[in-house]
Amino acid sequence: MHELHSSDLLEITLRTLSVCLTALLIALAIGVPIGIALGRRQFPGRRALLGVINSGMGAPPIVVGLIVAQMFFRNGLLGRLELWYSVEAMVTAQVLIALPLIVALVIAAVSALDVDWELQVRTLGISARWRTWLLLREIRLGLLAAVIAALGGILSEVGAVMQTGGNLEGETRVLTTAILMYTNMGLFESAYALAAILVGLMLTLAGLLTWVQYGARS
Amino acid sequence: MSRHRILALLLALTSSLNAAGAARAEESRTLLLATTTSVQDTGLLESLLPTFTEATGIEVQVVAVGTGAALRMGAEGNADALLTHAPDSEKALLQSGAVDRRVEIMQNYFVLAGAASDPVGVRAAGSAIEGIKKIQAAKAPFVSRADDSGTHKREVELFREAGLDPDERWPAYTRTGAGMGLSLQVAGQKQAYILSDIGSFLAFKKETGLEAMTGQDPSLRNVYSVLRVSPAKHPRVHAAEADEFIAYLERPDTQMRIGQFGLQRFGQRLFDPLGGSGE
Numbered sequence: 143m144h145e146l147h148s149s150d151l152l153e154i155t156l157r158t159l160s161v162c163l164t165a166l167l168i169a170l171a172i173g174v175p176i177g178i179a180l181g182r183r184q185f186p187g188r189r190a191l192l193g194v195i196n197s198g199m200g201a202p203p204i205v206v207g208l209i210v211a212q213m214f215f216r217n218g219l220l221g222r223l224e225l226w227y228s229v230e231a232m233v234t235a236q237v238l239i240a241l242p243l244i245v246a247l248v249i250a251a252v253s254a255l256d257v258d259w260e261l262q263v264r265t266l267g268i269s270a271r272w273r274t275w276l277l278l279r280e281i282r283l284g285l286l287a288a289v290i291a292a293l294g295g296i297l298s299e300v301g302a303v304m305q306t307g308g309n310l311e312g313e314t315r316v317l318t319t320a321i322l323m324y325t326n327m328g329l330f331e332s333a334y335a336l337a338a339i340l341v342g343l344m345l346t347l348a349g350l351l352t353w354v355q356y357g358a359r360s
Numbered sequence: 361m362s363r364h365r366i367l368a369l370l371l372a373l374t375s376s377l378n379a380a381g382a383a384r385a386e387e388s389r390t391l392l393l394a395t396t397t398s399v400q401d402t403g404l405l406e407s408l409l410p411t412f413t414e415a416t417g418i419e420v421q422v423v424a425v426g427t428g429a430a431l432r433m434g435a436e437g438n439a440d441a442l443l444t445h446a447p448d449s450e451k452a453l454l455q456s457g458a459v460d461r462r463v464e465i466m467q468n469y470f471v472l473a474g475a476a477s478d479p480v481g482v483r484a485a486g487s488a489i490e491g492i493k494k495i496q497a498a499k500a501p502f503v504s505r506a507d508d509s510g511t512h513k514r515e516v517e518l519f520r521e522a523g524l525d526p527d528e529r530w531p532a533y534t535r536t537g538a539g540m541g542l543s544l545q546v547a548g549q550k551q552a553y554i555l556s557d558i559g560s561f562l563a564f565k566k567e568t569g570l571e572a573m574t575g576q577d578p579s580l581r582n583v584y585s586v587l588r589v590s591p592a593k594h595p596r597v598h599a600a601e602a603d604e605f606i607a608y609l610e611r612p613d614t615q616m617r618i619g620q621f622g623l624q625r626f627g628q629r630l631f632d633p634l635g636g637s638g639e
């Protein structure tokens with residue numbers, strides 16, 4: 143009676159992709175500069191800060207979801223935005239889940255650079271913008287690892303997405319929450335159809351990124 | 361260590377595990393009970409099951425899913441007994457032969473809940489059916505679980521009884537496809553009307569700020585039954601254990617405890633015992 147239609151399938155898949163890719167881009171835009179800054183500079187308290195970030199890597203998404211959902215509630219900190227159970231709330235949670243992963247992996251990549259590398263680049267006498275570009279090129283493998291880890295994490299996330307989005311039909315329903323819903327309804331055929339798409343997406347994205355990674359190595 | 365010794369060790373390990381498994385199957389008796397989340401969430405089973413296990417030695421494994429999934433588990437022989445609240449679907453299952461006993465254990469009333477301000481006057485409508493008509497006519501915010509659960513099935517019936525099309529949508533009509541708790545929270549945020557079981561409604565009342573718009577309305581009667589999966593159809597089910605469980609639920613002292621359940625937490629009873637009747 144509520145079986146999945148192919149139009150739902152497409153809509154849910156597209157929403158899943160747009161939510162996850164938006165969250166990924168925002169997390170990269172924030173996380174990469176932070177990672178580079180923390181990875182290159184020495185300052186007091188750096189070690190403690192790295193510890194906090196690494197512990198953020200293990201922040202349970204369900205806790206992130208709980209806090210973000212409450213923030214967006216009517217009486218919450220951001221209640222005025224009227225964005226309870228919205229795509230925006232979902233993206234916020236996913237950004238917070240992906241961010242520590244990206245920062246930590248970028249720090250690792252930057253820290254792994256040769257000590258002389260920076261000196262060599264400085265002797266080239268090029269602008270800061272070019273130096274950053276060279277740095278990004280140099281850590282591209284680490285960046286890709288960060289992208290894969292973050293995307294894998296948010297694409298397969300259920301709890302936080304359910305808490306912040308609510309699985310609302312036509313509004314916030316994504317692949318993972320739809321799979322959970324159809325499983326609870328006992329409509330396993332629909333659940334399997336969605337599961338196949340989710341696995342297919344993961345494999346395609348991971349394959350694509352790995353392919354790029356090998357290309358980047360040569 | 362040589363390859364042969366590793367192999368021998370593995371063999372010894374697996375055979376001892378098998379032996380332990382066989383011994384367990386002989387010694388302990390289990391019952392796989394599929395029930396709905398709305399029952400599980402009240403905590404009723406946690407309150408009743410320890411006494412049952414103590415009296416009979418039967419360990420009960422509770423799987424809490426939607427009514428749709430629970431009934432399907434019964435139909436496919438993946439559970440030994442069911443505790444659900446969808447009489448029509450249950451009777452259909454009985455007719456199909458997948459279950460061979462259905463005993464009505466308890467009942468309560470669904471609640472049509474809404475914001476305290478009650479913008480379309482559902483409280484004054486006099487009945488749930490009239491209330492639903494008003495909500496639909498005013499295109500007021502309404503949250504539907506839309507998950508084929510027992511509660512959702514009743515919501516569909518209610519729309520039909522009111523002469524309305526249950527599939528009609530309007531902009532403020534939201535389908536969550538999620539459990540009662542989350543759906544109530546969505547309704548609380550949207551200040552929407554929603555049909556809920558009484559237990560979930562009370563548990564989330566403080567957080568959602570929603571209030572009951574209806575009372576003991578006959579069209580909101582909610583009957584919970586226990587069903588035995590048929591051993592004739594599914595020979596591997598634990599039918600004897602299911603019988604003992606049904607007998608336990610029918611016992612007068614268990615019925616009394618069901619009738620008092622909820623007083624401690626909510627200051628009101630959640631279920632009226634039905635004494636066990638049915639096919």
